[in-house]
Structure formats: C-alpha cells, structure tokens
Amino acid sequence: MVQLPVSLVRGHDQQSVEARLLDLQPRHVADFQSLWQAQLRQFSQADKYWDWAFKERLTIRNANYEGYAVEYGGRTHGLMMLETQWHSSQFYPGQRLVYVAALSVAPWNRLPIQNPPQFKTVGSALLSFSRLRSVELGYGGRVGLHALPGATGFYERKNMMRLDPDLDDRIDADEEALTYFEYPALNR
C-alpha cells in the first residue's frame, strides 16, 4: 500500500504544500468523472475521454499494471497508470523499463487551462515516482512514455530521450502519432 508525501507548489503564492501519493482508488476515479471530465471536455483536452474506471479495473486484475493518484485537500490532483513487465527500452535493447501507460493532471492544475494553476508539479511528482518504481523493480530508473501532442515540450525539458514516430508506419493517414520519450538508467 503506497502512501508517500510529495511536495507541490501552490500556484498563486509559490508556497509548497505536502500532498500524498497513493494507490489508485475508486474515489479518485469518481473525482475524475465528477470534477475533471466536464472541464477537460470544455477545453478540448486530449485525455477528455480517458476511461479511468477501466484503468482501475486493469490495475486490480493485473499485477503488471499499477495505478496511483496524488491527493490533497480531499481532492484528486493527478492520476497515473504504470505497466511494469511488458515494456523495454527503445534505446538500449533488452533493458526493461517502467512504462507510463497514462499520466494526467487535474484541469485546474494545467497551465494552458488555468494560470496560475492551483498546484504545480503534480505531473512532475508522478513522473519522478515512476522512476522510483523503476528503481524498486530493478530497472535502474528507466522509464518510457508516449507524450500527448501538446505535452512534448515538457518531456523535452525533463531531459528525456526522444524518439519521433515514423509516419510511414501509420496504417491510417489520420492516425495521430505520439512521440516517445525515455529516461535512461540513473547513475548507481
């Protein structure tokens, strides 16, 4: 049972607050559905149709999926699902990694929607936690993910290695190709 203190930065006064990073639970999914989703739709966010209820079921029924949430003040501020057994490095063949299958922060914490956001660093904390899980699993901190189209700038600034999609590999020309990012192993 994960329950980890994480530091967030309050948007309006830059003060840090201590939130909690927890295992994904039904109340987090309920928050997504009741508090997030209308705003995500209003602002046409790419993750507006994400089905966190389905993801939560996956995490319950499959040991290789793990779900986490960042909670503060009784509200869910960020969600993440990791896949821990099936993925390996795109840069170092054969090296296993933790794959961020989904990472999403509450609409009120997104700069493009609300400036200043209620809390900064929710996504950074979740990403950092994925590295922690990678270390715990013996993968050395290697983490891979596909960034949504509006999010590549963030992962570039986090100094992750980038692998652009091969557009010729698409079966459908309308298909959206996502850019892959990867953290290498941390120095032991």
Place this chain on the structure above:
Amino acid sequence: MASQRSDDSRLALDLMAQLRDPQWALEAARIEEEAHCDISAGPEFGARLGQFMADPHSFHQFQRLRDLVLREFRQLLTDGNLGVGTDAAWSVGQERLMLRLKQPSPNIQAQLKLVLAEDLATTENEPLSADALALFQQAVYAALTPEDWDDIAAAAAKAVQMHVKRQLKLQQSA
C-alpha cells in the same frame, strides 16, 4: 548483486526524499512554467481504440485484442462451414474488420474492453469464460456492416464457383 541492491536502495531513498523536498518542487515548477504546456502522457484505447488497434507493436494488450478479434472471426467462418470459400471470406473479412475497428461504436468498444480486461486477467492458455466469449462473438459480428457480410459472402461464393469450374474443366479434359 548485493552491491547493486544496496545502490538501488540508496537511489530509491534519494528519490523518495526528492519527492518531498520543497526545493526540488520549486525547480520542477520552474521547468513546468518554462514548458507552459500540458503534461499528459499515454495512449488511450477508449475513444481512440482504433488508433491503437493499428499500433500493436507498442502496446501488447492491443496485439492481444487484435489477435482475439481475428481468431474469433476465423472461428465464425469455420462454424459457417464455407468449405473452399473460407480463405476468400477470411481475406475480405479480415481487412474489413480491421477497418471497422478503427472507429467502433461506443457499444462495441465497451464490449471489446470488457473482453480484453477478462483476457488480460487470464493466463496464457486459459480460455475465455462462456459469457465473455458470447459477448465477444456478438461484438465481432456487429462490428461488420451488412454490406461487409454481403462482400464476405460474395467472396466465398466466387471462390466456390471458381473451384467448381476448375473441377469441371478437369473432368472434361480427363
């Protein structure tokens, strides 16, 4: 090995400490401000199921779903007892099925997602439950339009016709 475990433990403790460090959070906030963008990550197989049906190499679960769908379609054809028309029907149907599953209706998506979740929860050689299988067959059948089924039937019929003609020719020349 023991040394690596010890290094990993230290790294894990460092990362845990970092997560609750307000200074680290301020630096992370600065990076987020610089990027000034969304930070969402991850593919989704809800509304965009089709996209990931087309990209199975990156997502093993979609490979499994694609395999399941095609296997079930093959079974439907086998059960239909199409004889020499089976391969032609399979060829047309497989192509149509992948096309239709790029943008399935919400109802079919929901059915496929349920079956996928069940399949992921079972071991490699364990068959799907009867309920899940029935649901799945229904979804595969419904994913194809009546026109698709007409084309599949026409392909099978043509293959049978060609086969018969070839057989007759053989008999005449004998």
